[in-house]
Amino acid sequence: MSGSNRVTRRDFIKVTTGAVGGLITLVMGIPALGYLIDPALRENKAGKPVMVGNLADIPVGTPYHFSFTLTKVNGWERTASTFGGFILRKTEDPKDIIILSSRCTHLSCRVNWNEDAGAFLCPCHDAKFSPEGQVLDGPPPEPLRRFAYEVGADGAITITPVELKEG
Amino acid sequence: MWNTLYNWLDERLGLNDLYTNLLDRPEPLGNWWNTLGSASLFLFLLQGATGIFLTVYYTPSPDHAYDSIQYIMNDVAFGWLIRGIHHWGASLMVLVVFIHMLRVFVTASYKYPRELTWLVGIGLLLMTLGMGFTGYLLPWHQMAYWATTVGTQIAGSLPFLGDFVLKTLRGGPDLSALTLQRFFAAHIWILPAALVALIGAHLYLIIKHGESHFPDPED
Numbered sequence: 001m002s003g004s005n006r007v008t009r010r011d012f013i014k015v016t017t018g019a020v021g022g023l024i025t026l027v028m029g030i031p032a033l034g035y036l037i038d039p040a041l042r043e044n045k046a047g048k049p050v051m052v053g054n055l056a057d058i059p060v061g062t063p064y065h066f067s068f069t070l071t072k073v074n075g076w077e078r079t080a081s082t083f084g085g086f087i088l089r090k091t092e093d094p095k096d097i098i099i100l101s102s103r104c105t106h107l108s109c110r111v112n113w114n115e116d117a118g119a120f121l122c123p124c125h126d127a128k129f130s131p132e133g134q135v136l137d138g139p140p141p142e143p144l145r146r147f148a149y150e151v152g153a154d155g156a157i158t159i160t161p162v163e164l165k166e167g
Numbered sequence: 168m169w170n171t172l173y174n175w176l177d178e179r180l181g182l183n184d185l186y187t188n189l190l191d192r193p194e195p196l197g198n199w200w201n202t203l204g205s206a207s208l209f210l211f212l213l214q215g216a217t218g219i220f221l222t223v224y225y226t227p228s229p230d231h232a233y234d235s236i237q238y239i240m241n242d243v244a245f246g247w248l249i250r251g252i253h254h255w256g257a258s259l260m261v262l263v264v265f266i267h268m269l270r271v272f273v274t275a276s277y278k279y280p281r282e283l284t285w286l287v288g289i290g291l292l293l294m295t296l297g298m299g300f301t302g303y304l305l306p307w308h309q310m311a312y313w314a315t316t317v318g319t320q321i322a323g324s325l326p327f328l329g330d331f332v333l334k335t336l337r338g339g340p341d342l343s344a345l346t347l348q349r350f351f352a353a354h355i356w357i358l359p360a361a362l363v364a365l366i367g368a369h370l371y372l373i374i375k376h377g378e379s380h381f382p383d384p385e386d
């Protein structure tokens with residue numbers, strides 16, 4: 001048979017085995033790869049804007065407290081954490097606002113606005129911050145962190161929930 | 168180029184000899200029933216491959232086992248496929264191994280000189296069933312939990328040794344995290360290692376003796 005150009009039974013088996021094997025490798029290989037790299041292909045939800053209040057509800061001159069909860073999803077585990085901050089309208093001008101995180105820059109306790117002191121006080125080690133977040137007293141090394149924000153046409157305030165250094 | 172490379176390797180590794188001795192063996196006239204051993208081997212390899220993939224996400228702890236499997240089924244890309252193959256492949260493997268054994272019995276292939284092949288085969292059947300038993304608990308859902316409760320209780324009804332066997336299987340008197348962990352260890356390390364060793368012995372014996380021909384009226 002060799003030398004004739006008819007396909008031999010042996011060659012036919014070889015070629016079909018190779019082709020079927022290749023097809024199976026491909027059909028199984030793609031799902032296998034997808035399965036392994038799946039976590040890397042997931043959308044990262046960190047940094048999605050969060051609504052924290054409306055200009056209409058916020059007095060001028062006094063820090064306005066807000067809080068929000070972010071849920072981290074890792075596989076089948078969900079961890080919800082609560083974060084908070086203050087919106088300070090310095091003037092009637094809707095653009096003239098500062099949004100501070102309430103997380104103390106010392107060891108991450110939550111600071112509270114104290115009307116009598118006219119300052120943010122930290123319950124943990126007696127730190128004192130000005131309404132704009134500057135350190136007035138105590139151990140914190142830096143001013144309170146800020147959030148980037150946007151004010152909608154209807155007065156709705158949204159922040160990007162990532163703490164920024166002042167400025 | 169490839170030929171030179173192949174010849175170089177062949178001279179040192181004996182690839183051609185391996186091929187003729189392992190794959191190009193003389194075979195008696197057979198039929199599809201003779202393929203069931205190879206089918207069992209293929210299913211074992213398939214279970215091994217999909218099983219390894221499952222361990223990438225599966226977590227053998229009472230807190231996480233169920234959720235991790237839900238995650239594989241609903242969230243991981245192709246997780247349903249990998250688990251589906253492993254799940255149905257498990258039942259199929261028991262079935263195929265069992266029919267393979269029936270064919271060896273019916274064709275009387277267990278006789279001299281293949282008695283050891285048969286004995287090793289019994290070990291293979293038991294290990295395969297053991298894989299099914301230990302794997303069944305891993306999803307840690309109600310069915311798994313109670314099936315294992317009952318299954319270990321049955322083993323525990325053994326006279327004299329019952330209590331000892333039950334505690335050994337469960338890792339204590341009750342079904343607990345210890346049970347799940349040791350079933351997992353058995354399922355992914357101990358039984359597969361035993362299976363690999365037994366399959367090696369099985370295949371060695373088959374190659375050594377060649378396959379039996381079907382009995383005819385003379386036999």
Ligand code: HEM
Pocket residue numbers: 200201202203204205206207208211264265267268271276277281284285286287288289290291292295366369373377378379380
């Ligand atoms: C994981 C399970 C098993 C695997 C992977 C396996 C694999 C194989 C393979 C590849 C063959 C070659 C011939 C054929 O395919 O029919 C074979 C033959 C044989 N098997 Fe199995 N086997 C398994 C379980 C068993 C069981 C449960 C028994 C019986 C208790 C058994 C007894 C035998 C015997 C006696 C032969 C020789 C048959 C002959 O020479 O015609 N095997 N096995």
Ligand code: FES
Pocket residue numbers: 104105106107108109122123124125126127138139140
């Ligand atoms: S944590 Fe705020 S002062 Fe120490």
